[in-house]
Amino acid sequence: MTKPDQNHLDNLKSIAGAGGWSDDPDVLAPHLVEWRDLYQGKTPLLLLPDSSEKVAALVKYCHDNRLPLVPQGGNTGLVGGGLPDDSGNEILISLKRLNKVRLRDPLNQTITVEAGVILADLQAMAEEMDLYFPLSLASEGTCQVGGNISSNAGGVGVLKYGNMRDLVLGLEVVLPDGQLWDGLTGLRKDNTGYDLKQLFIGSEGTLGIVTAATLKLYPRPLNTQTALLAIPSPQAAIELLTLARKMSGDLVTAFEIIPRIGLDFLVRHMDATDPMETAYDWHILMECSSSLDRLHLDLENLFQQIMETAMEQELVLDGVIASSEQQRDNLWALRENLSEVQKFEGGSIKHDISVPVSKIPEFLEKATAAVEQAIPGIRPVPFGHIGDGNIHFNLTQPEGADKAAYLDRWEEVNKIVHDIVHGLDGSISAEHGIGRLKVEELTRYKSPLALDLMRKLKKTLDPANILNPGRIVQND
Numbered sequence: 001m002t003k004p005d006q007n008h009l010d011n012l013k014s015i016a017g018a019g020g021w022s023d024d025p026d027v028l029a030p031h032l033v034e035w036r037d038l039y040q041g042k043t044p045l046l047l048l049p050d051s052s053e054k055v056a057a058l059v060k061y062c063h064d065n066r067l068p069l070v071p072q073g074g075n076t077g078l079v080g081g082g083l084p085d086d087s088g089n090e091i092l093i094s095l096k097r098l099n100k101v102r103l104r105d106p107l108n109q110t111i112t113v114e115a116g117v118i119l120a121d122l123q124a125m126a127e128e129m130d131l132y133f134p135l136s137l138a139s140e141g142t143c144q145v146g147g148n149i150s151s152n153a154g155g156v157g158v159l160k161y162g163n164m165r166d167l168v169l170g171l172e173v174v175l176p177d178g179q180l181w182d183g184l185t186g187l188r189k190d191n192t193g194y195d196l197k198q199l200f201i202g203s204e205g206t207l208g209i210v211t212a213a214t215l216k217l218y219p220r221p222l223n224t225q226t227a228l229l230a231i232p233s234p235q236a237a238i239e240l241l242t243l244a245r246k247m248s249g250d251l252v253t254a255f256e257i258i259p260r261i262g263l264d265f266l267v268r269h270m271d272a273t274d275p276m277e278t279a280y281d282w283h284i285l286m287e288c289s290s291s292l293d294r295l296h297l298d299l300e301n302l303f304q305q306i307m308e309t310a311m312e313q314e315l316v317l318d319g320v321i322a323s324s325e326q327q328r329d330n331l332w333a334l335r336e337n338l339s340e341v342q343k344f345e346g347g348s349i350k351h352d353i354s355v356p357v358s359k360i361p362e363f364l365e366k367a368t369a370a371v372e373q374a375i376p377g378i379r380p381v382p383f384g385h386i387g388d389g390n391i392h393f394n395l396t397q398p399e400g401a402d403k404a405a406y407l408d409r410w411e412e413v414n415k416i417v418h419d420i421v422h423g424l425d426g427s428i429s430a431e432h433g434i435g436r437l438k439v440e441e442l443t444r445y446k447s448p449l450a451l452d453l454m455r456k457l458k459k460t461l462d463p464a465n466i467l468n469p470g471r472i473v474q475n476d
């Protein structure tokens with residue numbers, strides 16, 4: 001790989017054209033740090049192309065001159081994948097100016113947009129078409145479609161609608177040598193050989209730069225019921241999920257777990273109110289929704305029946321059902337602020353794991369006991385998408401502990417937790433990907449054959465190793 005010199009930078013600026021680049025430190029600054037402050041990047045140049053052809057020309061130049069290039073969307077990824085490293089050699093390419101709608105096709109229930117469209121804007125566009133785009137994450141006001149695709153984002157709607165992978169029908173991608181692959185299609189059935197788009201979804205910008213996508217849309221939910229439910233245990237949570245899916249005709253769209261300590265943090269630091277009168281250990285935020293309106297489906301009554309049955313079976317101890325949009329927003333705010341609020345309690349060692357839903361109680365029991373034994377006083381805050389088996393197993397430092405000394409034990413604690421996850425047939429990265437953060441760990445838990453296939457894929461598509469080098473797999 002080559003270190004870009006002034007001549008390279010001038011040539012790239014000239015290809016990008018006016019408004020298509022910046023080296024102003026103030027413009028660069030927000031692109032070089034990430035949400036958790038785990039990384040500080042450095043770059044000689046930020047490229048800001050406004051068309052796929054420009055992206056292709058810039059990538060071709062980098063390929064021909066062996067210059068490392070890092071694609072960035074909304075920069076909300078949590079594993080350091082979309083930031084240049086601190087060598088100062090990696091050029092950054094932001095897709096944010098590629099933000100047009102290419103095609104609205106309401107009868108095919110699809111929309112084709114460019115990679116830089118912000119997720120919340122896409123949701124709004126779908127709504128204008130009287131349709132629905134179901135991907136929903138707390139970062140939706142900032143993250144972009146290209147980033148969502150490249151990280152195969154999950155979020156709170158996976159239970160019903162799947163991950164981003166399940167929402168993509170076609171892609172347009174600039175390959176690492178600068179060729180532009182037009183794989184945009186609105187087909188739901190197409191068995192003409194390998195499904196090439198799947199290679200790029202979840203590949204974190206290591207195999208190509210996504211420039212546009214054709215995405216599935218759904219009928220808009222017109223009828224929603226949301227409740228915060230106190231439950232006796234995680235085992236009760238998964239039994240409640242089975243019951244609610246069955247009784248509702250599979251209308252459960254969100255099923256999120258919130259522990260006592262998380263609610264305590266929210267009350268302490270964010271002026272939140274615990275909606276229950278009694279302090280319970282575990283809570284589920286459950287939502288059911290349907291595109292049938294209230295005239296055609298009495299979801300309120302159905303939801304009530306589920307609650308009553310669950311209480312009879314002692315799967316639910318108490319509950320608050322939202323009776324207005326405001327109350328619903330308040331309940332969701334509890335869930336959405338859970339990550340943020342942990343910052344006020346000192347250092348937090350994070351895990352983004354998944355296991356089969358049936359194994360969640362065993363995971364929580366084993367992992368909690370193991371980390372408590374390793375660090376007495378450690379405060380586990382396990383929360384998140386229990387409905388699809390994904391727990392954010394975040395571990396807040398013991399009260400009064402030294403933050404830096406605690407965070408120094410990050411890898412040791414990760415190994416304890418991830419060994420348990422692996423033993424339960426789980427994944428060490430359910431949503432956020434590998435990026436730079438988990439490259440080493442991936443080699444510990446993936447089979448040598450799987451790693452070999454990944455490296456071969458990378459070498460085949462990007463033999464010069466210019467695109468996001470060192471992310472996901474090291475190529476020697």
Ligand SMILES: Cc1cc2nc3c(=O)[nH]c(=O)nc-3n(C[C@H](O)[C@H](O)[C@H](O)COP(=O)(O)OP(=O)(O)OC[C@H]3O[C@@H](n4cnc5c(N)ncnc54)[C@H](O)[C@@H]3O)c2cc1C
Nearest residue numbers: 073074075076077081082144146147148153154155205210
């Ligand atoms: C508060 C908060 C909550 C979150 N909640 C969730 C959640 O519930 N579920 C979830 O899955 N994630 C979640 N995330 C993580 C993050 O928001 C998602 O991974 C999101 O999809 C990243 O999109 P982005 O546009 O910010 O991508 P970036 O962070 O910019 O990039 C992510 C990766 O994709 C690559 N990339 C970006 N754009 C492109 C492109 N056009 N072509 C090729 N490669 C590209 C980058 O190089 C990088 O490797 C959360 C993050 C925050 C801060």
